[in-house]
Amino acid sequence: MSSPNLDVRDVARLARIELTDEEATKFQAQLSRVLEYVEQLGALDVSQVEPTAHANPVFNVFREDVPHPGLDRKVVLANAPHSANNLVVVTKVIE
Amino acid sequence: MSAITDLTISELQAGFRRGDFTPADAVRALEDRIASVDPSVGAYLSRDFDTALAAAEKADISLPLGGVPIGIKDAINVLGESCTCSSKMLAGYKSPYDATVISRLRAAGAIPFGRLNMDEFAMGSSTENSAYQITRNPWDTSRIPGGSSGGSAASVAAREAFATLGSDTGGSIRQPAALCGVVGLKPSYGRVSRYGLVAFASSLDQIGPIARTTRDCAGILNAITGKDPHDSTSLDMPVEDFTSQLGRDLKGVKIGIPREYFVDGMDKRVREKVETAIRQCEHLGAELVEVSLPHTSYAVGVYYIIATAEASANLARFDGVRYGHRAQNPKDLLDHYMRSREEGFGSEVKRRIILGTYVLSSGYYDAYYLRAQKVRTLIRQDFTNAFEKVDALICPTSPDLAFKIGERTDDPLRMYLADIFTIATNLAGICGISVPCGLVEEDGKSLPVGLQFLGKAMDESRLLGIADAFESSQAIARPPIG
Numbered sequence: 001m002s003s004p005n006l007d008v009r010d011v012a013r014l015a016r017i018e019l020t021d022e023e024a025t026k027f028q029a030q031l032s033r034v035l036e037y038v039e040q041l042g043a044l045d046v047s048q049v050e051p052t053a054h055a056n057p058v059f060n061v062f063r064e065d066v067p068h069p070g071l072d073r074k075v076v077l078a079n080a081p082h083s084a085n086n087l088v089v090v091t092k093v094i095e
Numbered sequence: 096m097s098a099i100t101d102l103t104i105s106e107l108q109a110g111f112r113r114g115d116f117t118p119a120d121a122v123r124a125l126e127d128r129i130a131s132v133d134p135s136v137g138a139y140l141s142r143d144f145d146t147a148l149a150a151a152e153k154a155d156i157s158l159p160l161g162g163v164p165i166g167i168k169d170a171i172n173v174l175g176e177s178c179t180c181s182s183k184m185l186a187g188y189k190s191p192y193d194a195t196v197i198s199r200l201r202a203a204g205a206i207p208f209g210r211l212n213m214d215e216f217a218m219g220s221s222t223e224n225s226a227y228q229i230t231r232n233p234w235d236t237s238r239i240p241g242g243s244s245g246g247s248a249a250s251v252a253a254r255e256a257f258a259t260l261g262s263d264t265g266g267s268i269r270q271p272a273a274l275c276g277v278v279g280l281k282p283s284y285g286r287v288s289r290y291g292l293v294a295f296a297s298s299l300d301q302i303g304p305i306a307r308t309t310r311d312c313a314g315i316l317n318a319i320t321g322k323d324p325h326d327s328t329s330l331d332m333p334v335e336d337f338t339s340q341l342g343r344d345l346k347g348v349k350i351g352i353p354r355e356y357f358v359d360g361m362d363k364r365v366r367e368k369v370e371t372a373i374r375q376c377e378h379l380g381a382e383l384v385e386v387s388l389p390h391t392s393y394a395v396g397v398y399y400i401i402a403t404a405e406a407s408a409n410l411a412r413f414d415g416v417r418y419g420h421r422a423q424n425p426k427d428l429l430d431h432y433m434r435s436r437e438e439g440f441g442s443e444v445k446r447r448i449i450l451g452t453y454v455l456s457s458g459y460y461d462a463y464y465l466r467a468q469k470v471r472t473l474i475r476q477d478f479t480n481a482f483e484k485v486d487a488l489i490c491p492t493s494p495d496l497a498f499k500i501g502e503r504t505d506d507p508l509r510m511y512l513a514d515i516f517t518i519a520t521n522l523a524g525i526c527g528i529s530v531p532c533g534l535v536e537e538d539g540k541s542l543p544v545g546l547q548f549l550g551k552a553m554d555e556s557r558l559l560g561i562a563d564a565f566e567s568s569q570a571i572a573r574p575p576i577g
Binding site: 006008011012013014015016017018019020023026027030031033034035037038040041042044046049050051052053054055056058061063071072075076078079080081082088090091092093 | 188189191192284285297298324327328330390392393395396397399400407411414415416417418419420421425427428429431432433434436437440442445446448449450452453456462463465466467468469470471472473475507508511522523524525552
């Protein structure tokens with residue numbers, strides 16, 4: 001198992017979360033301790049073990065492709081921080 | 096006659112049928128009780144008394160839960176109500192639809208009533224991570240109620256709810272039920288639809304009831320279970336009545352005592368109460384068998400990798416575009432995302448998203464996430480092996496009593512380690528229930544201890560039967576509040 005090598009600011013940027021200096025310092029210390037703790041999983045030999053993604057032996061659940069009504073547009077748009085002309089307004093993406 | 100709000104659901108329904116009082120009386124009684132005790136408990140984020148009263152006046156008491164008000168954790172969508180997950184991220188959000196459990200409760204005649212406080216996005220074991228308010232343990236209001244479904248458990252204990260729905264990803268129904276002295280059931284993975292539950296860790300999350308008795312939990316499970324086309328992980332199981340094995344003794348029942356769940360580090364008084372409860376089960380006819388779950392000590396590590404990985408993906412939806420908090424005047428899209436999420440999420444949520452992103456990131460995926468999934472297989476196998484020998488397992492729900500508010504907030508690892516007895520259940524997808532098994536005196540107050548029974552996947556009827564047999568041999572204690 002690789003040694004904890006966590007750069008909190010770098011990972012926070014990947015996760016799209018701005019951090020204050022105080023948060024960065026605190027999380028760095030706290031999460032390094034958590035990662036040290038999970039190092040214990042390295043003690044097990046799992047080379048012959050299959051991974052479990054979820055607990056039920058159910059795969060590829062299909063349903064009939066039948067259209068059904070979606071949510072009411074007005075109700076949904078009421079939750080959007082910015083909307084206009086029955087559409088969600090997003091922050092400018094292209095210069 | 097005792098106050099309406101002291102009653103179990105079964106007693107409440109008997110009262111409706113006899114005409115002693117009506118569902119509207121029950122809603123009014125709750126409203127009075129909430130007004131008198133909730134200022135000191137803080138379980139409810141909000142409630143809509145008028146809507147509940149209107150529903151109560153039309154209630155059909157011949158239905159399985161006809162006219163019964165049921166409190167709802169703030170992570171479950173109820174049409175037209177707020178659903179904040181106790182996060183600033185979802186301040187002002189109004190649910191555009193009913194979760195499947197809510198439509199099923201309504202079909203069974205129940206009245207969804209109120210929004211109950213929780214740890215933000217269900218991340219926590221004390222309800223201290225709510226962005227809105229502290230919820231206090233009704234047994235000692237200087238202590239936490241447990242979490243993340245702290246409001247759901249505290250409200251039932253304080254008799255300001257008859258029963259509630261919570262959600263359990265790593266113990267979030269059972270642990271607060273234990274610390275508040277009420278009954279909490281985590282159904283098997285796939286037993287109850289997750290559609291409309293705001294997702295934390297999709298392979299672990301499950302909705303379940305918190306109530307005063309095992310019987311009441313069984314009645315609610317009857318109403319909310321079943322295959323749902325909106326949740327592909329919900330299972331198509333034969334219909335069964337989860338109350339069918341209640342009212343029996345434990346003769347012929349084999350109960351396993353997992354040796355790894357009785358190790359140092361547990362509060363001695365908790366251990367004593369649980370050991371007394373185990374002898375009680377023997378007295379009721381159970382055959383006790385020592386079993387081993389050898390990978391128990393890895394469960395916390397596996398959980399905090401898998402749950403945070405799934406959370407980092409699930410919570411990516413909170414981008415300040417379609418709903419949720421949006422930062423003012425972003426200078427570009429990246430700034431929009433980064434500041435919206437910085438401002439909307441609290442510390443524990445940020446910590447877990449960062450940890451989850453890290454264990455999934457290139458270069459670390461195999462070492463952390465994939466390895467954790469493999470150890471998850473070993474943990475599941477431990478339970479499969481144990482259930483070949485026994486019908487159920489018995490153990491403590493939490494190694495500790497309710498602790499003081501603020502005592503552990505700066506030590507996330509210590510907080511995570513206290514989940515040791517509940518999280519393997521979710522990793523394995525099996526069912527579990529916490530029932531009260533006694534009180535311990537601390538600082539002049541009585542604090543409840545929870546006893547946990549675990550059953551194999553889809554074996555809820557038997558699990559509930561065993562829990563009911565134990566519970567029926569005990570007196571139900573109530574906190575001295577109000």
